[in-house]
Amino acid sequence: MKELFIKLQNYLILRFNSVTIRQANILTTLTILLFTIIFAYLLIKENYHDYEKTLSQQHHEQIAGTPYDYDVAQEKLKSLLIKNTLAIATLAFILFAIMLGFYKIFNTLIQRDMKAFLDFFNDAAHKDQVLNPHTIFFKEFKTMVTYANDMVDTINEQKSSLKELNLHLEDKVKAKTQDLERILEAQKEFLRYTVHETNTPLSVILTSLELYEMEHEKDRHLSKVEAAAKNIFNIYDDLSYLVKKEHVDYPKASIDINKFVKSRVDFFTEVAYLSKLSFSYVSEVEDLYIFFNETKLQRIIDNSITNAIKYTFQNEIIDIKLTKTLQYVEFSIGSHSQPIKDVDKIFDEYYREDAKSVASEKGFGIGLRLVKNICDEEGVVIVIDLNEKQNTFKYRFKIMGE
Structure with missing residues (x-):
């Protein structure tokens, strides 16, 4: 039944x-x-x-x-x-x-x-309210009232605890944020001071080396000092740009692209020579101007050249070319080096393709990231051409007046 x-x-x-x-x-x-x-x-x-x-x-x-x-x-x-x-x-x-x-x-x-x-x-x-058991008639429902009120009390306690925790958490986050802001500001201030104080001794070193070479024969050891100083000067220029870019206006001017690139190639020739490398510079343009900021252009050219010097195999030639393509002038730099595995990440900050390789330990990707940011800001087209012989980076600048 x-x-x-x-x-x-x-x-x-x-x-x-x-x-x-x-x-x-x-x-x-x-x-x-x-x-x-x-x-x-x-x-x-x-x-x-x-x-x-x-x-x-x-x-x-x-x-x-x-x-x-x-x-x-x-x-x-x-x-x-x-x-x-x-x-x-x-x-x-x-x-x-x-x-x-x-x-x-x-x-x-x-x-x-x-x-x-x-x-x-x-x-x-x-x-936040509870049920009055005296308003309930049936005994079973009165028992349910007790459970429901206990549930409300538990939820209210948890809400109070969470509210108190959130208040303390907000205070802690604000305090940590303020500490972090102070640390970041201190780091920026230290970086500004360091960059400012580094400029004078670097300029003195390079000037003294030039004067010495004018009066005496070229010395191999001094050439190494000069190459090292130029590398440091390039790093100084990167840091100086990063520190000042948010506070300094970088006006544009007409620049003879051929003369500018040639001057930067000459500047790094000694650095390449001491790394057992050489430049092959070919320009197919004469008296061709672009409307660009000189500091930003120098960061693109210098970082591309120094990056090629770091990763090119010894006793190889770094090919640098200037060619005209429609309304653009194309600056390309090709190096005989290890093939790039991930082109999409090569411009990421601190990206290293192979941490075990000797080449990857020569840099942290800051320079290429800076180059990418400038190109994005100024509308410079970047093309990467990879093959078995060379890794070639190409930058297309719009010709002035085109």
Whole structure:
């Protein structure tokens, strides 16, 4: 019986899984009415059966010669049948009304308790409030009130803890941010001071070396000093540009691209020679001007040349060319070096393709990143041409007036 009840319960849950309380009330009322009618019908049927049985007995007695008035007795039985039928129907509907009344009362109390829970959960997302157990009628719902209030208290405690944690976290983040800003500002200030103070001794070294070479023969050891000083001077120029670019305006001017590139090639010739390299400079343009800032142009040319010197195999030639292509003048520099594995990352800051290789330990990618930023700012097109013999970087500058 219990298993049958459980199966019936599961069937009803699956069959009527979206029934409202109002629909359930109507269904329950109709069910009670149906059973009341059936109950009344069965009693009336039984009463009528007794009536027919009594009539049959009286008929047999009359045949047997028992003296009594058969018609009068039959009328009395009919009257009794009607009274009993009315009494049964009345009693059935009185019982139905009583059951329905109790059902409505308890159902109203259930709905009231349910509404209290619905209002509570609806408002709990926006207000910190608890349920009053004295407003709940049923004991089971009172137990649920205790659990719900405990849940609200736990959530409020967690919210308070999180709020306090967020306040402390915000204060800590602000403090750390301020410390970081002070450190960054101190680093910038130190870098500005270092760059400023480095300029004078570097200029003195290079000038002294030039004067010495004018008065004496070229000395190999002094050539190494000169090459090292020029490398340091290039690094100084990069740092100086990085420090000043946000605060200094870099105006553009007309520049003879051929003369400018040739001067930078001459500047780094000694550096290349001491690295057992040489330049092959070919220019197909004469008296060709671009409208560009000289400092930015020097950063592009110098970093491209020094990058080629760092990574080109010894006893090789670095090919530098200037060619005209439509409205552009193209500066290209090709080196015989290890093939580039990831072209998309070659301009990323601090990118190193192979940390174990000797070549990758010669630089950190800052120079090429600086070059990429300048090219993006000034609309210079970069093309990288890779093959088995050379890695070639090409920069296309728009010709002045084109």
